[in-house]
């Protein structure tokens with residue numbers, strides 16, 4: 001009779017407890033790091049909004065007052081690019097800390113085991 005398919009030895013139990021404790025220690029460190037990344041993401045997000053806002057104001061003025069602000073706008077666009085790539089980096093870091101992976105096609109987070117994106121279906125691993 002095979003009522004107990006698997007025999008659980010004391011060693012297995014101890015091993016399980018140890019790995020649970022280790023992952024808990026790792027998790028609390030990661031949580032702290034996740035908090036930090038969250039803060040800098042929020043900060044970068046509000047900076048990005050400010051940049052878009054001033055770009056919008058410039059576009060408005062350029063049209064309304066018929067002034068050439070293309071150089072100023074170019075500089076803001078450059079800053080927006082910088083901020084966007086910073087946000088992308090922070091999001092990748094966040095995904096790593098949460099044991100997730102980011103889809104290169106659509107930017108959504110997926111569980112680390114996933115082979116295809118849950119959002120757009122793109123292959124996640126090369």
Ligand SMILES: [Zn+2]
Pocket residue numbers: 103104105106107108117118119120121122
């Ligand atoms: Zn995707």
